[in-house]
Amino acid sequence: MRRAGEEVRAGQVARDIGSLGKYRWANMVKAEQDIAMSALGAQGLGWSGPGFEPSWLSLLPALVTIGLAFLMRQVVPALFLGIVTGSVVLYASTSNLDDLNFVSRFLIPSIGTTGYAKILLIYLWCLGGLIGVWDRMGATRHFAEWAGRRIEVS
Numbered sequence: 001m002r003r004a005g006e007e008v009r010a011g012q013v014a015r016d017i018g019s020l021g022k023y024r025w026a027n028m029v030k031a032e033q034d035i036a037m038s039a040l041g042a043q044g045l046g047w048s049g050p051g052f053e054p055s056w057l058s059l060l061p062a063l064v065t066i067g068l069a070f071l072m073r074q075v076v077p078a079l080f081l082g083i084v085t086g087s088v089v090l091y092a093s094t095s096n097l098d099d100l101n102f103v104s105r106f107l108i109p110s111i112g113t114t115g116y117a118k119i120l121l122i123y124l125w126c127l128g129g130l131i132g133v134w135d136r137m138g139a140t141r142h143f144a145e146w147a148g149r150r151i152e153v154s
Contacts, residue, residue, distance in 0.1 A: 057093065061086035083107070 065082030069075050087102035099105055108117060134140050 055093075057089045060089055 061082045064085045065078050068078035068081055072078060083102055083106055087100055087105060090105075091097070091099040108114060131140075
């Protein structure tokens with residue numbers, strides 16, 4: 001990290017800083033999992049043990065997501081409803097009301113911190129708006145026609 005800081009101060013591009021960040025993050029996750037395992041045993045990982053027996057209900061979120069994606073022809077709402085279905089299935093197996101709050105139980109922890117979630121949501125909102133503008137202007141159709149002329153299908 002010190003070398004990366006020196007490169008940045010010298011006006012150079014710090015090429016290895018991403019790898020260092022990933023290494024640091026992996027070590028933090030490993031330490032967290034070690035603590036959970038030492039405190040709770042197999043329950044610490046949440047993969048096996050009492051309360052984690054597989055059933056046909058574990059397939060329900062995937063089936064709902066795939067079915068809705070085909071019916072609605074829109075993937076993002078189908079994925080969202082699949083997450084909601086997963087929280088209902090988890091509540092059915094644990095009877096813990098906290099499992100029904102899918103935003104705090106699944107979305108926020110998977111994204112990271114709430115600050116990062118805000119940045120990500122604003123970025124996705126802007127990207128969606130840009131794609132919507134391109135669609136209204138016909139840019140997506142033009143690109144599809146342009147790519148279709150240049151791509152050979154065997």
